[in-house]
Amino acid sequence: MKKLKLRVDILETLQAEKGWNDTELAKQLGISRSRLWRAKLPENHPEYCSPGENLITGVLNAFPDKKFDDLFFLTKMCS
Secondary structure, three states: OEEEEEOHHHHHHHHHHHOOOHHHHHHHHOOOHHHHHHHHOOOOOOOOOOOOHHHHHHHHHHOOOOOHHHHEEEEEOOO
């Protein structure tokens, strides 16, 4: 089984280029700051949350020049 992951390093680079803090980025994405924070956490963190539909569409809308594969990737899940 595969799992969708956010390319946090790429997102943070794009965020820095825009000069947005996490509150401003979350507003641009149409999600809460805490939801953004949870998506940026390492996968093994107990409060990590994988990207959902709102985060995915928000990121793609905020950075329309980027492709899906630029911002997300599939990884194998451990069982």
